Amino acid sequence: MGYLEGISISICINIVCVCGIAILTGYMGLFSMGHACFLCLGAYTSACLTKYLGVNYFLSLLAGGAVAATGSVVIGIPTLRGKISGDCFTIATLGFGEAVRILMANIGVNIFGGATGLSGLEHFTDLKSSVVIAVLAILLTRNYAKSQHGKIALAIRDYADASELLGVNIFREKLKALMISAFFCGVGGGMMAHYYVYIVPNIFGNTMSNNLLTSVVLGGVASITGPATATGMLTAMPEAFRFLDNWRLSIYGLTLLIIMRVRPEGLFAYKEITAPFTALSRWIKTKLFKPTVKA
Amino acid sequence: MNTFLQQLITGISIGSIYALLAVGYALVFSVFNFSNFGFGATMMFGAFAAYYVILGLKLPLFVSILLGMAAAGIVSMMFELVIYRPMRKKNVMRIYLMIAGLGINIFAPNFMLQIVGGAVKGFPSDWARVTMTVGSVNITRSDVLALVMSIALLTLLWAFLYKTRVGLGIRASAFDTRTAALMGINVNVVASAVFIFSGAAAGVAGCFYGMKYSVYPAMGAVATKGFIASTVGGLGSLGGAVVAGLLLGFLETMIASYISTTYRDLFAYALLVIVLIFLPGGLMGRQVHDKI
Numbered sequence: 127m128g129y130l131e132g133i134s135i136s137i138c139i140n141i142v143c144v145c146g147i148a149i150l151t152g153y154m155g156l157f158s159m160g161h162a163c164f165l166c167l168g169a170y171t172s173a174c175l176t177k178y179l180g181v182n183y184f185l186s187l188l189a190g191g192a193v194a195a196t197g198s199v200v201i202g203i204p205t206l207r208g209k210i211s212g213d214c215f216t217i218a219t220l221g222f223g224e225a226v227r228i229l230m231a232n233i234g235v236n237i238f239g240g241a242t243g244l245s246g247l248e249h250f251t252d253l254k255s256s257v258v259i260a261v262l263a264i265l266l267t268r269n270y271a272k273s274q275h276g277k278i279a280l281a282i283r284d285y286a287d288a289s290e291l292l293g294v295n296i297f298r299e300k301l302k303a304l305m306i307s308a309f310f311c312g313v314g315g316g317m318m319a320h321y322y323v324y325i326v327p328n329i330f331g332n333t334m335s336n337n338l339l340t341s342v343v344l345g346g347v348a349s350i351t352g353p354a355t356a357t358g359m360l361t362a363m364p365e366a367f368r369f370l371d372n373w374r375l376s377i378y379g380l381t382l383l384i385i386m387r388v389r390p391e392g393l394f395a396y397k398e399i400t401a402p403f404t405a406l407s408r409w410i411k412t413k414l415f416k417p418t419v420k421a
Numbered sequence: 422m423n424t425f426l427q428q429l430i431t432g433i434s435i436g437s438i439y440a441l442l443a444v445g446y447a448l449v450f451s452v453f454n455f456s457n458f459g460f461g462a463t464m465m466f467g468a469f470a471a472y473y474v475i476l477g478l479k480l481p482l483f484v485s486i487l488l489g490m491a492a493a494g495i496v497s498m499m500f501e502l503v504i505y506r507p508m509r510k511k512n513v514m515r516i517y518l519m520i521a522g523l524g525i526n527i528f529a530p531n532f533m534l535q536i537v538g539g540a541v542k543g544f545p546s547d548w549a550r551v552t553m554t555v556g557s558v559n560i561t562r563s564d565v566l567a568l569v570m571s572i573a574l575l576t577l578l579w580a581f582l583y584k585t586r587v588g589l590g591i592r593a594s595a596f597d598t599r600t601a602a603l604m605g606i607n608v609n610v611v612a613s614a615v616f617i618f619s620g621a622a623a624g625v626a627g628c629f630y631g632m633k634y635s636v637y638p639a640m641g642a643v644a645t646k647g648f649i650a651s652t653v654g655g656l657g658s659l660g661g662a663v664v665a666g667l668l669l670g671f672l673e674t675m676i677a678s679y680i681s682t683t684y685r686d687l688f689a690y691a692l693l694v695i696v697l698i699f700l701p702g703g704l705m706g707r708q709v710h711d712k713i
Contacts, residue, residue, distance in 0.1 A: 157516045204698035213456075214701050216516065217652055221693035228687040336523055343520055373535055379528025386521040387504055390513040 131253050133365055138256035139317045140357040144341050145263040145350060146310025151339070152347045153276055154303040155283030156206075157216045159335055160223020161311050164194040166230055166330035168312025169319035173244050174237065176320065183250040187259075187316040194312025195305040197226070206300045223335055230327040243326030244319075251321035259317065260354075263310060267350045270306065279303055280348065311338075340382055345392055352394025426558045428678045429671070434564035434633065436670020437571035441626040442647020443654060443662035444575065445619035451595040451657035452615050455515040456648060458522030459500050460623050461641025462529030467493030467624025468631040468640060469533065475545045482546045486570075490624040497620020498613060500525060506612065526641065533638035544632045563632040574625060575663060578618060582659075587614050595657065649693045655703025665704060 143165060150156050168190030175186040205218045231241040238244060270276050278299050281289040290296055319325045341360055345353030360378075367374050385393070442460065449457045471489030474480050480488070504521050549563040582588040587610065593601040594611045602608045623644070630643060650669045654661025669689060677685045696703060 157519075201694075212516070213656070214697055216519070217456075218694055218697045221649070221690040221697070225687055225690040225694060228683070228690070232683050232687070336527070339520070340523070343517075372531065375531035376528050376535065379524050379526070379531065382524035383504060383521055383528060386517055386524060387508060390508065390511070390517040 133362060135251060135253055135256045135321055137358045137361045138253075138260040139251075139314050139321065140338070140341065140361050141260040141354045142263045142317065143311045143314035143338055144345070144353045144357045145267040146307035146314075147338050147342045148345070148350050148353045149267060149270055149276075149279070149310075150303050150307035151342045152345075152349060152353065153271060153279040153283065154300060155279075155347075156212060156300065156304070157339065158219040158307075159216055159332075159339065160219035160221070160226075161307070161338055162330040162332070162334035163223040163226035164198060164308040164311035165315030165318065165334065166226055166327065167197050168194040168315030169325050169330070170230060170238060170244065170315075171312070172316030173247050173319040173325060176250070177244070177247055178237075183320060184255075187313045190316035191309040191312035194315065195309040198304050198308030199301070202301045202304045206304065207297055220332075220335075223330075224332070227327050227330050230330075241327065243324060245324045247320055247323040247325075249320065249323050251317050256317060256321075259313070263313075264350055264354060267310075271348075271350060275299070275302065343392055344382070344385055346395035346397070347391055348396050349392070349394045349398055351399040352392060352397065355399060356393065423557050424678065426556075428674050430558060430560055430564060432671035432674035433667065434567045434629075434670075435674065436667035437568050438626045438629050438633070438643075438666075439646050439650045439670050440663045440666030441571050441574065441622045441629075442644050443650035443666040444578065444659055445622040445626075446648055446651035447654070447657055447659050447662040448578075448591075448615055448619045448622075450651065451659070452591060452598065452611065453505075453509070453515075453518075454657075455518045456522070456651075456656075457497075457500075457505075457616075457619070458519055458648075459497075459504075459525035459529070460522075460619070460647065461644035462525050463493050463497045463500070463620045463641075464623040464627035464630070464644055465530060465533065465638060465641040466496045466627075467620075468627030468636045469537070470624070471628045472542060472544065472631065472636045482548055486625065486628045489628045490621040493624025493627065494617040494621040497616045497623065501612060501616040505616075506609070530638045530641055537638065539638060542636045544628075544636060546632065549632045563629065567629040567633070570625065570629075574622065578622070578659075581618070587611070591615060646689060649689055652693060653696045653703055655705040658703065658705045661703055661705030 143161070147158065147161055150158060168187075170190075171193040172183075172186035172190035175181040175189055176183060181189070201218060201222045205215045230238060278289065278294055281292075282294065282296055282299055286296060315330075337360065338357075341357035342353045344360070345356035364374050364378070367377070370377065389395075442464065445460055445463075446456055449455070467489045470492035471485045474485040474488045475482065478485075504525070505518055508518055508521060544563075549561070549566065551562050552559050553562065553565075554560075582591060590601065590606040590611045591614060593604070593606055594608055598608060601611075626647070627640065630640060634640075646669065647666065650666040651662045653669065654663070654665030669692070672692070673685050673689060676688050
């Protein structure tokens, strides 16, 4: 497998996860500092399914997403209920994320492999399917954003009380956004497991959650292609700046600081990069439906 | 019984470090309603300042701790002046301030890693390493020092907050920042005082942590425990932060010695989640609502 192909697959996996977090953070305005735990749940579920039960790769991805979404309900119901402040949710996700990571390292050692992780997985994630899943994730997120759910989400984010007066069930909408985001992250985690063919609980730590959150914040609120581009940049940049050696991590933090200081709403806030998608749909149209020439 | 007493001492000394960190978080939160995640970095800078003062200038331990405090206070103040204050002026969402803090937390340890290297350094003080035996319990001097200095500093902070004019300003701003500003309180002075004091507390905590364990660029990670303590105690409540810090240190040590060390961290995070679910305001905090 080529070097560029590997980076492209990583970017695709990150795009899938970031699409979910864009719904939660960019549209609903909830910030999570522990979304890596949903990747962890998804990765372990799909890895166990393919390894022990020989389930189809794509089905296992869906199952991983479903388990992650179920897990998100556990944290979502107590913290999103009532008028508890948004900070409470942020802090609770931090605790939940770490707790899941430590639990995975300590329970069911003969199934999950404990702290040494789960190895010997099959290499199912290839470039073609990853790109398809990433594009699908972007399109699904776009559908969410354009549907009534996305509009309700924006209303809740900006005017929670007004939207409640209009009859929006805030708790249900927030939980919905959280579950969708957890589902996407679970799918991303499953792809990651079958790309690295080896997973340990420790990679799903704070750093990963922070990187995902950073991509969304850098990409901009209420945008899908913005965060997707940002995560692509953030994944590719360290590779391009290999010559900077270990300085790149501090540069990474500095970039985040400067963005927050100069343009806190993100680079592509309220904007979408549509050109590649219109080109894609035009290409599909010309391929599938040959334009009929009128006489 | 002996083991228990020994563990109790350890728990209290690590708990007093957590309490110092938690107070720093609570102080910033009470006035500005956001958690300063750059705190781990501040703590690390304080510890390194004290380390190099002892090594380079050969100053005695107490002076170097004071200098470490001062350095951490200045670093914290710089974060406020360069990052937080301009952002607050723009009226950005509070969560962006927290993300900027995360940026500091990514930047500072990696920056230090490049400057001084990743080696784990022992705190260069022989005085602190001496062990005293009381009855059948062994106590290192650094443990005693940590406890005594934490109590002294917390008392000093209390006196500052409740007996001076700037302290009154801080308390008024904690109650309602905008009204306090309208009443002629210079919020910028209050902000500087808050960040210097919380930074100094973090610096001291860093020194003690360095003495107890070691000094290294990633040591700021322990500030998460202080953050947990401040949340469990009630965001913005100083008393709650102290109580929860000591409690967390004590319970952690007990779990590590009587149940399992692997579940020590799990316990801290589980405590955080459980407290948030059943007591969103924390043990001693007021119920926090999003302001309209």
